[in-house]
Amino acid sequence: MGVVRLFSVESAGGVTSPKGFSAGGLHCGLKKTSRNDLGAIVCEVPAVAAAVYTTNVFQAAPLKVTRDSIVSGGQRLRAVVVNSGNANACTGVQGEEDAYAMRAAAAKAFGLGEQEVAVASTGVIGELLPMDRVYEGITGLPAALDAQSEGAEQFCQAILTTDLVKKEICVKLDVNGREVTIAGAAKGSGMIHPNMATMLAFVTTDAAINAQSLQELLGQTTNVTFNMITVDGDTSTNDMLLTMASGLAGNDELSPAHADWDAFSAAFRHVCQTLAQMIARDGEGATRLVEVTVTGAVSDFSAQAIAKTVVGSSLVKSAVFGADANWGRIIAAVGRAGQPVNPETVDIRLGEIVVLTGSRPIPFDEEQALAYLQGDTVVISVDLHHGNGTATAWGCDLTYDYVRINAAYRT
Amino acid sequence: MGVVRLFSVESAGGVTSPKGFSAGGLHCGLKKTSRNDLGAIVCEVPAVAAAVYTTNVFQAAPLKVTRDSIVSGGQRLRAVVVNSGNANACTGVQGEEDAYAMRAAAAKAFGLGEQEVAVASTGVIGELLPMDRVYEGITGLPAALDAQSEGAEQFCQAILTTDLVKKEICVKLDVNGREVTIAGAAKGSGMIHPNMATMLAFVTTDAAINAQSLQELLGQTTNVTFNMITVDGDTSTNDMLLTMASGLAGNDELSPAHADWDAFSAAFRHVCQTLAQMIARDGEGATRLVEVTVTGAVSDFSAQAIAKTVVGSSLVKSAVFGADANWGRIIAAVGRAGQPVNPETVDIRLGEIVVLTGSRPIPFDEEQALAYLQGDTVVISVDLHHGNGTATAWGCDLTYDYVRINAAYRT
Numbered sequence: 001m002g003v004v005r006l007f008s009v010e011s012a013g014g015v016t017s018p019k020g021f022s023a024g025g026l027h028c029g030l031k032k033t034s035r036n037d038l039g040a041i042v043c044e045v046p047a048v049a050a051a052v053y054t055t056n057v058f059q060a061a062p063l064k065v066t067r068d069s070i071v072s073g074g075q076r077l078r079a080v081v082v083n084s085g086n087a088n089a090c091t092g093v094q095g096e097e098d099a100y101a102m103r104a105a106a107a108k109a110f111g112l113g114e115q116e117v118a119v120a121s122t123g124v125i126g127e128l129l130p131m132d133r134v135y136e137g138i139t140g141l142p143a144a145l146d147a148q149s150e151g152a153e154q155f156c157q158a159i160l161t162t163d164l165v166k167k168e169i170c171v172k173l174d175v176n177g178r179e180v181t182i183a184g185a186a187k188g189s190g191m192i193h194p195n196m197a198t199m200l201a202f203v204t205t206d207a208a209i210n211a212q213s214l215q216e217l218l219g220q221t222t223n224v225t226f227n228m229i230t231v232d233g234d235t236s237t238n239d240m241l242l243t244m245a246s247g248l249a250g251n252d253e254l255s256p257a258h259a260d261w262d263a264f265s266a267a268f269r270h271v272c273q274t275l276a277q278m279i280a281r282d283g284e285g286a287t288r289l290v291e292v293t294v295t296g297a298v299s300d301f302s303a304q305a306i307a308k309t310v311v312g313s314s315l316v317k318s319a320v321f322g323a324d325a326n327w328g329r330i331i332a333a334v335g336r337a338g339q340p341v342n343p344e345t346v347d348i349r350l351g352e353i354v355v356l357t358g359s360r361p362i363p364f365d366e367e368q369a370l371a372y373l374q375g376d377t378v379v380i381s382v383d384l385h386h387g388n389g390t391a392t393a394w395g396c397d398l399t400y401d402y403v404r405i406n407a408a409y410r411t
Numbered sequence: 412m413g414v415v416r417l418f419s420v421e422s423a424g425g426v427t428s429p430k431g432f433s434a435g436g437l438h439c440g441l442k443k444t445s446r447n448d449l450g451a452i453v454c455e456v457p458a459v460a461a462a463v464y465t466t467n468v469f470q471a472a473p474l475k476v477t478r479d480s481i482v483s484g485g486q487r488l489r490a491v492v493v494n495s496g497n498a499n500a501c502t503g504v505q506g507e508e509d510a511y512a513m514r515a516a517a518a519k520a521f522g523l524g525e526q527e528v529a530v531a532s533t534g535v536i537g538e539l540l541p542m543d544r545v546y547e548g549i550t551g552l553p554a555a556l557d558a559q560s561e562g563a564e565q566f567c568q569a570i571l572t573t574d575l576v577k578k579e580i581c582v583k584l585d586v587n588g589r590e591v592t593i594a595g596a597a598k599g600s601g602m603i604h605p606n607m608a609t610m611l612a613f614v615t616t617d618a619a620i621n622a623q624s625l626q627e628l629l630g631q632t633t634n635v636t637f638n639m640i641t642v643d644g645d646t647s648t649n650d651m652l653l654t655m656a657s658g659l660a661g662n663d664e665l666s667p668a669h670a671d672w673d674a675f676s677a678a679f680r681h682v683c684q685t686l687a688q689m690i691a692r693d694g695e696g697a698t699r700l701v702e703v704t705v706t707g708a709v710s711d712f713s714a715q716a717i718a719k720t721v722v723g724s725s726l727v728k729s730a731v732f733g734a735d736a737n738w739g740r741i742i743a744a745v746g747r748a749g750q751p752v753n754p755e756t757v758d759i760r761l762g763e764i765v766v767l768t769g770s771r772p773i774p775f776d777e778e779q780a781l782a783y784l785q786g787d788t789v790v791i792s793v794d795l796h797h798g799n800g801t802a803t804a805w806g807c808d809l810t811y812d813y814v815r816i817n818a819a820y821r822t
Contacts, residue, residue, distance in 0.1 A: 056746040058754050058770070090742060092771050125739035126772040237743055314725065314809075315817055322818030328536035331501060332648055335469040343469050359469070360503050361537040398725075400814050406726055407733030407810075 008267040013170030014152025018181040018206035020044045020246030023151040024144035025158030028137025030085030030123065030130065038137040039158030041202060042079040042110055042145055047244035049077035049118070050215040052222045054239035060089035061099040063240055066118040069103065073115035075211040077244055080118040080202065081106040081138065084161050084187070086129050088121040089237040098129045105138045120200050122161055122187060122238055152185065159187040159200055167278040173267045175251040175260045180207045182264075184271045188231075188279030201226065201241040201275050207264060208247035209254040217265055218243055225272040228304065228393040230312045231283035241272075280394040285401030289377045289394060290320050297389035302339040307393035309337035310380065317398035323373035325366065327355040334382060345385040350378070419678040424581030425563025429592040429617035431455045431657030434562040435555035436569030439548025441496030441534065441541065449548040450569030452613060453490040453521055453556055458655035460488035460529070461626040463633045465650035471500035471536075472510040474651055477529040480514065484526035486622040488655055491529040491613065492517040492549065495572050495598070497540050499532040500648040509540045516549045531611050533572055533598060533649055563596065570598040570611055578689040584678045586662040586671045591618045595682045599642075599690030610650040612637065612686050618675060619658035620665040628676055629654055636683040639715065639804040641723045642694035652683075691805040696812030700805060701731050702790045708800035713750040718804035720748035721791065728809035734784035736777065738766040745793055756796040761789070 016023050025039035049070050053063045069077060081102060088095050099119055107114045121129070145151060156166040170183040186201035209217075218241065226241055247253075254264055281289040292311040297303035310316055313333040319326035327348050334341060348356035351372045353364050372378070378397075427434050436450035460481050464474045480488060492513065499506050510530055518525040532540070556562060567577040581594040597612035629652065637652055658664075665675055692700040703722040708714035721727055724744040730737035738759050745752060759767035762783045764775050783789070789808075 056743060057752045058742055058746040090739070090767075090770060090772065125743075237746065314813075318814055318817030321814065324818065328501070331469055332467060332536070335467040335648065341468045356501075359501060361501065398814060398817075400811050402725075403729055403732065403809060403811050403814060406729030407735065 008171050008173030008263060008270070010169070010171050013181070013183055014149060014168045015041055015155060015183050015185050015202060015204045016147050016149065016152040017170045017183045018204045018246060019248035020047070020206055021204045022145040022147040023155035024141060024146055025154035026137060026140050026144045029133040030083055036154060036158035037085045038083050038134070038141065039155040040079055040081045040106065040141050040145070041155060041204060041244070043244055043246050045246055045248065046076040046078055046116065047246045048209055048211045048214050049075055049242065049244050050218045051240060051242045052218055054237060056237050058090060058237045060087055060121060060238040061091060061095040062088055062119040062121045063238065064096060065099040065103050066120065066240065066242065069115045069118050075215070076116065077118050078112045078116035079106060079110050080120060080242055081141070082120040082159050082200065083134065084159055085123040086121060086127055087123045087125050087238045088129050089125045091126065091128055094128055098131055101131060102129070102134055105135050106141070109138050109142055118242060120240055120242070122159065122198065122200050125237065156185045159185065161187060163187050164282050167275055167282070169271050169274045171267050171271055173263055175207060175249065175254065175264055178249045178251040180249045180251055180264065181205060182207070182267055182271050184275050186275040186279055188282050199226070199239040199279060203243040203271055205243070205245045206247065206249040207245050207254055208249065208251050209245045213255040214243065214245055217268060221269045221272045225269060225276045228308065228391065229276045229280045230308060230393070230395045231280065277394050280396050283396035284405045285399040286396030287399055288320060288375065288397050290317070290380065290396055291377065291392060291394050292380045292382065293392045294382045294384065295390045296384035296386050298340045298387035299389040300391055301389070303389040303391035304393070305339050306334055306337040306382065307391045309333050310382065311393040311395035314398055317395065320373065320378050321397035321399050323370050325350055325355060325364070325369035325373060327361070330380060330382065331356065331359070340386060341384055342386045347383040347385070349381040419582050419584030419674060419681070421580070421582050424592070424594055425560060425579045426452055426566060426594050426596050426613060426615045427558050427560065427563040428581045428594045429615045429657060430659035431617055432615045433556040433558040434566035435552060435557055436565035437548060437551050437555045440544040441494055447565060447569035448496045449494050449545070449552065450566040451490055451492045451517065451552050451556065452566060452615065452655070454488070454655055454657050456657055456659065457487040457489055457527065458657045459620055459622045459625050460486055460653065460655050461622070461629045462651060462653045463629055465648060467648045469501060469648045471498055471532060471649040472502060472506040473499055473530040473532045474649065475507060476510040476514050477531065477651065477653065480526050480529050486626070487527065488529050489523045489527035490517060490521050491531060491653055492552070493531040493570050493611065494545060495570055496534040497532060497538055498534045498536050498649045499540050500536045502537065502539055505539055509542055512542060513540070513545055513549070516546050517552070520549050520553055529653060531651055531653070533570065533609065533611050536648065567596045570596065572598060574598050575693050578686055578693070580682050580685045582678050582682055584674055586618060586660065586665065586675055589660045589662040591660045591662055591675065592616060593618070593678055593682050595686050597686040597690055599693050610637070610690060612652040614654040614682055616654070616656045617658065617660040618656050618665055619660065619662050620656045624666040625654065625656055628679060632680050632683050636680060636687045639719065639802065640687045640691045641719060641804070641806045642691065688805050691807050694807035695816045696810040697807030698810055699731060699786070699808050700788045701728070701807055702788065702803060702805050703793065704790065704803045705793045705795065706801045707795040707797050709751045709798035710800040711802055712800070714800040714802035715804070716750050717745055717748040717793065718802045720744050721793065722804040722806035725809055728806065731784065731789050732808035732810045734781050736761055736766060736775070736780035736784060738772070741791060741793065742767065742770070751797060752795055753797045758794040758796070760792040
């Protein structure tokens with residue numbers, strides 16, 4: 001987990017901490033409660049922007065609109081407007097028109113060009129957005145914007161659906177003598193209401209960075225952070241990660257050729273990884289975070305496939321809930337991942353407790369294992385001794401509450 | 412489901428119903444209870460044999476021994492000996508020696524050559540077989556054999572671990588004027604004891620059949636039956652399907668050139684499919700069988716991948732447990748299966764209730780849907796309108812009991 005270089009430090013703060021960003025949120029009536037359900041992040045200058053989207057073939061309408069803005073606008077954005085309570089997914093032509101109308105309304109409210117605005121939605125699938133409420137809410141957004149922590153807080157609240165906790169992180173680092181800030185907000189996997197579409201993440205920074213470098217960094221970082229978490233193996237129609245860089249830190253433009261590129265990319269990865277872990281830990285019904293590290297695979301790709309298979313195994317997840325040192329389920333998951341494995345050379349540890357060496361059980365202290373597995377984070381380490389590939393994946397345990405939450409009849 | 416031709420009929424009976432087979436079971440002390448934990452099927456003539464094995468890279472020792480017998484013995488077997496309570500998996504060199512010793516002891520007890528005997532084990536992973544009890548049990552097996560239904564019953568009981576019900580099926584059909592019987596027994600996915608290895612199935616028939624044709628039929632049939640069920644997506648280290656054909660029905664040797672080949676292969680498929688469905692329905696904690704049929708995919712392979720993704724989705728499984736007509740989770744699972752799908756042309760039905768047409772929600776009677784989903788079998792039909800590929804997969808709902816069963820601390 002320690003990928004951050006020593007000269008970047010985590011600090012209090014959120015998406016408004018990087019220079020140039022304000023944010024806000026309000027309630028416009030998409031949620032039945034009085035909680036925030038509409039928010040925005042606005043940058044005072046055109047920010048370099050990059051995004052990655054769900055691989056689900058049923059991509060929700062807002063993702064098309066955001067892609068359109070980023071591509072047509074030369075990878076620059078000034079604002080993103082987000083609603084929760086309704087995912088605007090599986091809503092056909094009308095849904096697409098609504099997403100474009102939401103973008104137009106936000107552009108007008110903020111005095112921006114339409115292609116400078118991205119949109120995102122999360123919530124119930126298959127219902128049309130009540131556009132009158134959306135329009136009215138957007139009218140109120142400019143007054144709700146705030147460049148201090150209160151703005152970040154209100155935005156964080158606006159994107160949550162049934163997440164139990166807000167997900168926010170901020171780090172600072174030195175880039176050629178300038179203080180650069182990277183911050184993020186995310187919402188995850190609370191699907192108490194069925195038919196909901198799930199993960200959104202927003203990362204802001206005041207770093208000056210080359211647009212292509214930002215897109216490449218985002219893709220690489222997503223592969224080892226957000227793409228390495230699983231709550232239940234399901235990929236939603238609305239997942240999106242958007243990043244905006246204002247450049248106002250005044251550093252020399254970052255690209256892989258920059259002397260501080262490694263430090264910046266490590267800090268960027270730390271932000272994404274922390275948000276991803278927060279989502280996994282707040283998975284539906286979860287009582288603990290599960291981290292699976294695979295080493296000795298034939299490639300990083302192979303290690304990723306194995307780590308995700310183990311962390312996504314219902315049997316492993318149930319065993320973690322039961323604080324059961326059940327290595328048989330772990331090795332069975334390793335063996336069905338469809339990756340090259342030497343069946344005679346696998347080591348497995350639970351935390352520091354060795355349970356399997358050379359694919360053979362090692363007697364261990366059951367009391368000690370029970371105590372470890374009852375902690376709030378469980379680290380499962382698998383060494384295949386078959387190559388140099390490594391990967392880490394994150395998930396959570398499978399609990400009664402997961403079933404209760406997801407079996408609840410729609411109301 | 413109706414693949415059986417009209418002239419094959421299901422009848423009472425089990426693995427001893429086909430001519431030439433006797434079977435039996437007894438308790439030798441591998442299970443803590445007094446239930447049977449050792450059984451055998453014996454054929455009075457060398458039976459044509461074929462088997463398929465788990466794809467898990469950690470194959471248990473008995474699978475190696477059975478493969479050795481079938482290959483070395485020219486695809487002929489006289490007997491299979493099976494124990495439950497201990498899977499003899501992840502047991503290293505000693506485990507392999509024990510599996511060979513179990514084969515040798517059974518061969519001696521039945522007066523057969525070692526290569527005429529197959530072995531199978533199911534139960535806890537990572538513990539050595541207590542061979543003294545196995546030897547003593549095997550000594551008692553010849554006296555326990557019975558060619559009537561009692562023998563089949565005792566065998567059925569001997570292979571169960573924590574299955575709630577025995578799994579047995581028998582069909583009869585006419586092959587060029589001779590009555591041919593095909594019967595099967597299986598054990599499935601009851602893993603109340605953790606570290607258990609799961610599915611075993613045995614199919615006996617008195618048909619005369621060409622060895623190569625039997626192996627090919629077994630492979631093809633497994634792909635559309637046992638390989639299309641999932642309880643929790645985990646593939647065990649011990650899964651094995653073994654079939655033995657005595658030839659005593661006296662029909663002309665079956666091969667694809669035989670006029671009744673289609674009838675025989677349909678009946679064979681019906682036996683395998685019924686056992687597979689029984690395993691899915693008796694999945695851990697299950698309250699209902701879920702059948703997912705995909706049509707209109709670009710290929711049968713593509714349809715299979717989509718059907719298995721839907722039936723294996725934790726969100727879909729939870730919704731079925733909650734009798735929730737949650738088509739959003741179904742379409743999300745279709746969309747993440749990694750297969751070609753036209754996002755505008757998907758129809759979804761729950762039983763006969765249409766919930767989605769052309770990827771758009773259709774208003775439906777919630778009361779009617781609730782009543783349907785509360786039945787003991789739920790059929791989800793997905794038509795992609797994108798090709799001619801079709802497939803059916805079976806699974807079960809995800810329940811509190813699944814979590815309870817699998818979170819239980821090992822005792």
